[in-house]
Amino acid sequence: MxxxxxxxxxxxxxxxxxxxxxxxxxxxxxxxxxxxxxxxxxxxxxxxxxxxxxxxxxxxxxxxxxxxxxxxxxxxxxxxxxxxxxxxxxxxxxxxxxxxxxxxxxxxxxxxxxxxxxxxxxxxxxxxxxxxxxxYFSKSWSFLSAKEKYIMLDEYFPKIELRVKLGYIASFLGISQETLSRIRAGK
Amino acid sequence: MxxxxxxxxxxxxxxxxxxxxxxxxxxxxxxxxxxxxxxxxxxxxxxxxxxxxxxxxxxxxxxxxxxxxxxxxxxxxxxxxxxxxxxxxxxxxxxxxxxxxxxxxxxxxxxxxxxxxxxxxxxxxxxxxxxxxxxYFSKSWSFLSAKEKYIMLDEYFPKIELRVKLGYIASFLGISQETLSRIRAGK
DNA sequence: AAGATCTTTTGATCTATATCAAAAAATTAT
DNA sequence: ATAATTTTTTGATATAGATCAAAAGATCTT
The missing domain is CATH 2.60.120.10 (Jelly Rolls)
Structure with missing residues (x-):
C-alpha cells in the first residue's frame, strides 16, 4: 500500500x-x-x-x-x-x-x-x-521494421524478454514467432 | 462559440x-x-x-x-x-x-x-x-490488411476520401499510395 | 485557353516477413 | 532421472505490398 x-x-x-x-x-x-x-x-x-x-x-x-x-x-x-x-x-x-x-x-x-x-x-x-x-507509441512504432521494433522493446518494457515467452513478445510486436527467433539469432 | x-x-x-x-x-x-x-x-x-x-x-x-x-x-x-x-x-x-x-x-x-x-x-x-x-484504434487496426484498413477508414473519418488527397490517406493507413490506388480500382 | 504543376493510375519487379513443417532445446510432471 | 509437454530454432517456400518508372488525368497559373 x-x-x-x-x-x-x-x-x-x-x-x-x-x-x-x-x-x-x-x-x-x-x-x-x-x-x-x-x-x-x-x-x-x-x-x-x-x-x-x-x-x-x-x-x-x-x-x-x-x-x-x-x-x-x-x-x-x-x-x-x-x-x-x-x-x-x-x-x-x-x-x-x-x-x-x-x-x-x-x-x-x-x-x-x-x-x-x-x-x-x-x-x-x-x-x-x-x-x-x-x-507517441502508436506513431513511433508504425513504420519500424521487425528488427527495429525488437530493439525498441526494452525502452518500454525493460528486461521483458527474460520474463515472458517469445511468442507473447512476437505477437506484441506484430511479427511471427519464427521471425523474432531469427532476429534474436542475428540472422 | x-x-x-x-x-x-x-x-x-x-x-x-x-x-x-x-x-x-x-x-x-x-x-x-x-x-x-x-x-x-x-x-x-x-x-x-x-x-x-x-x-x-x-x-x-x-x-x-x-x-x-x-x-x-x-x-x-x-x-x-x-x-x-x-x-x-x-x-x-x-x-x-x-x-x-x-x-x-x-x-x-x-x-x-x-x-x-x-x-x-x-x-x-x-x-x-x-x-x-x-x-481501441491501435489494437483493432494492427492486424488488418491494406484493404480492410481502407474499408474501416470511413468509420473513423466519414467521407474523408472526398476531402483529402490519396497520398495523405495512404500514409495514414501505412500503405503506399500505389497500393491504395489499386485497392480503390478494385484490383 | 495553354502551359505548368500536382495527383492518381498502371505495369514490372523486388523484398521483408509470413507460413508450413520438422528438429532441437527447455521446462514440467511422474 | 525419464518421459511428456511446451517452447524455440531452423529450413524451405509463398505472398502482400513496397519500390521504381512512366503515363494519364486534374488542378492551378498567367
Whole structure:
C-alpha cells in the first residue's frame, strides 16, 4: 500500500482524509501466474496497481493470442477502453507471474473523484499520461521494421524478454514467432 | 462559440460564471488551407476546437509526410503527447481546408481546471475519451490488411476520401499510395 | 485557353516477413 | 532421472505490398 500511495503522491498532494479513503477503497489481492483478471466481453470493473509481478492484456486474432501491452511493477493496469467507457472489453487481462496487486472498483474510483478534487486531478493526469503514451507509441512504432521494433522493446518494457515467452513478445510486436527467433539469432 | 459550448455541455454542466470564462479564454481564429498551426519540435501551446474545416497531424518518415490522424468538425485537436506533457512535439498540425477554430492556451486551460472542478472533469473526460479511442484504434487496426484498413477508414473519418488527397490517406493507413490506388480500382 | 504543376493510375519487379513443417532445446510432471 | 509437454530454432517456400518508372488525368497559373 505504501508504494501505491507513493505513486499517487507523484502526481498530487494527499491529505490525511483522502489517504484513509484510498486505504479503504483499494484492496490488496495476491494472484498466481496465469490467473485471469478480466475476460473479453466483460466490462472492466477494476483498476489495478501492480506492486509486484507482471501482467499483459491480450486478445485473440484468428485463433491466436496477441499481447496488446505488458505491465510491470509500479504501474496501473486495466482495459483502458473498457474501464473509461464502461463498455465490454475486447481484451483479456492475465498475470504472467505471481502478483501482488491493489485494486479499486469503478464506482469507488468515481466516488473518490467526486469527493476529492485532488483525486480528480490524479485521475485526469493518469489518463493524460496514458493518452500521451499511446499517442507517441502508436506513431513511433508504425513504420519500424521487425528488427527495429525488437530493439525498441526494452525502452518500454525493460528486461521483458527474460520474463515472458517469445511468442507473447512476437505477437506484441506484430511479427511471427519464427521471425523474432531469427532476429534474436542475428540472422 | 455556441457549438463549442454545446460540445462541452455534452460532458459537464456549465454555470454562468464558467461559461463567461470559457468565452474569454477560447479565442476564435480563421485559417486558410495548408496553414500550419504547430511544427515539430515546438511544444503544443494550444488546444483547438474545430467549428468548420478539416485538419491533420503529420510527421516525416524518410523524407515523406505521414498523416497520423485526421480531425473534422466538432472535434478537439492538438498534439496530445505534446500538449499534455508540455514536451516538444514530434508532429505538425496543418489545415486541410479553410477552418473556423476556437483555441485555448495551455496555461488558460490549467487555470480553468484549477478554478472550476466542473472544467477539471471535462478535461479528465476528454483525455479518458482520447485514451479509449487510441487504445481501441491501435489494437483493432494492427492486424488488418491494406484493404480492410481502407474499408474501416470511413468509420473513423466519414467521407474523408472526398476531402483529402490519396497520398495523405495512404500514409495514414501505412500503405503506399500505389497500393491504395489499386485497392480503390478494385484490383 | 495553354502551359505548368500536382495527383492518381498502371505495369514490372523486388523484398521483408509470413507460413508450413520438422528438429532441437527447455521446462514440467511422474 | 525419464518421459511428456511446451517452447524455440531452423529450413524451405509463398505472398502482400513496397519500390521504381512512366503515363494519364486534374488542378492551378498567367
Amino acid at each position: 505504501h508504494l501505491l500511495l507513493k505513486k499517487i503522491t507523484e502526481k498530487i498532494t494527499i491529505n490525511p482524509s483522502l489517504e484513509s479513503k484510498i486505504q479503504t477503497h483499494f484492496t490488496r489481492i495476491d494472484t498466481k501466474k496465469s490467473e485471469q483478471l478480466l475476460s473479453a466481453n466483460q466490462t472492466a470493473k477494476y483498476l489495478y496497481y501492480i506492486e509486484k509481478g507482471a501482467l499483459h492484456n491480450y486478445y485473440y486474432h484468428e485463433g491466436k493470442q496477441v499481447s496488446s501491452w505488458f505491465y510491470l511493477e509500479d504501474q496501473l493496469i486495466t482495459s483502458w477502453y473498457s474501464f473509461y467507457s464502461q463498455e465490454p472489453s475486447f481484451e483479456n487481462i492475465e498475470c504472467l507471474e505471481d502478483c501482488t496487486l491493489y485494486r479499486i472498483s469503478y464506482s469507488d474510483y468515481q466516488l473518490l473523484i467526486d469527493e476529492f478534487p485532488a483525486f480528480g486531478n490524479f485521475a485526469r493526469l493518469l489518463s493524460e499520461e496514458m493518452t500521451a503514451v499511446l499517442d | 455556441h457549438l463549442l459550448l454545446k460540445k462541452i455541455t455534452e460532458k459537464i454542466t456549465i454555470n454562468p460564471s464558467l461559461e463567461s470564462k470559457i468565452q474569454t479564454h477560447f479565442t476564435r481564429i480563421d485559417t486558410k488551407k495548408s496553414e500550419q498551426l504547430l511544427s515539430a519540435n515546438q511544444t503544443a501551446k494550444y488546444l483547438y476546437y474545430i467549428e468548420k474545416g478539416a485538419l491533420h497531424n503529420y510527421y516525416y518518415h524518410e523524407g515523406k509526410q505521414v498523416s497520423s490522424w485526421f480531425y473534422l468538425e466538432d472535434q478537439l485537436i492538438t498534439s496530445w503527447y505534446s500538449f499534455y506533457s508540455q514536451e516538444p512535439s514530434f508532429e505538425n498540425i496543418e489545415c486541410l481546408e479553410d477552418c473556423t477554430l476556437y483555441r485555448i492556451s495551455y496555461s488558460d486551460y490549467q487555470l480553468l481546471i484549477d478554478e472550476f472542478p466542473a472544467f477539471g472533469n471535462f478535461a479528465r473526460l476528454l483525455s479518458e475519451e482520447m485514451t479509449a479511442v487510441l487504445d
